[in-house]
Amino acid sequence: MELRQLATFREVARTLSFTRTAEALNYAQSSVSAQIQELEEELDTLLFERLGRRIALTDAGARLVQYADKILALTDEAQIVVTNRDEPVGALTITAPESLCTYRLPAVLSRFRQQFPRIEMIFRPMGIRDDWERQLAEGMADAALVLLEPFQPASLMLEALRPEPIFVVTYPDHPLANCGQVKLTDFRAETMLLTEAGCAYRALFERSLQKAGVRPGTILEFHSVEAIKACTMSGMGLAVLPEVAVKAELAAGRLIVLPCTEAVLTMSTCLAWHKDKWLSPALRAFIQLTREVLCEENMLPINGYHRQEPALIG
Secondary structure (H helix, E strand, O other): OHHHHHHHHHHHHOOOOOOHHHHHHOOHHHHHHHHHHHHHHHHHOOOOOEOOOOOEHHHHHHHHHHHHHHHHHHHHHHHHHHHOOOOOOOOEEEEEEEEEHHHHHHHHHHHHHHHHOOEEEEEEEEEOOOOOHHHHHHHOOOEEEEEEEEOOOOOOEEEEEEEEEEEEOOOOOOOOHHHOOOOHHHHHOOOOEEEOOOOOOHHHHHHHHHOOOOOEEEEEEEHHHHHHHHHOOOOOOEEEEEEEHHHHHHHOOOOOOOOOOOOEEEEEEEEEEEEOOOOOHHHHHHHHHHHHHHHHHOEEEEOEEEOOOOOOOO
């Protein structure tokens, strides 16, 4: 196997497109196809299924992605160490869930690209059920931004960069909108619009309901935060979402917060990486800049609701 083939394979696995891979790597599409074919012949196994104009990773291809990431990362490490280069270069693979992809990562990635243009950023969105700890342990990702209650896992480094209040919100004309403080028992007959099971802040809210012996009238489950917001604003019920995801709608009066002192919900945006991972100059730069950007944002008031100091653990 050649490093060039592995780099091409990894990009095809990421984009699931020979055309986009050719554009990203500045190859002819025929060259991309040829490299993948050579790799498949050498390994004597199919790495991609051809489904008409679409492709999908086979089981063998999915396993090879993990090794390709490790081999290419080790190659970058060797080049940096041998040449004594301190300037951050190479590739980084970052993963994060939808809410952080949309509302926290853009500020980080924008500044990172400005300061470190020679670092290739590979971004893998994280589904609700994706095992980000396994991705870090197996080298599939260099770092992860996650929204959770901070803890200290044995094999990972985890830093809580900023608190993330979780709000129960609804449309302005909802019957509970003029009640002032609400109680968990007020949610008994309500329709709740929630993220998928496995979402950390949904689980935190449901634990509060369980302790109070409350079961909502109906639960509607969505894959998308934006869909939850749209349906809540249209009058379908109540939603449980991070403040950062609804601050624009709150400011515009399209959504309102239902204050509930029985369920004060707070998660944290956390940055995680494997404790045994070699911190290349590129990864060190990403960690430091992410700390700076998110803690800097944390010092600013958000629509008058909160002004909190950064809390770091790890």
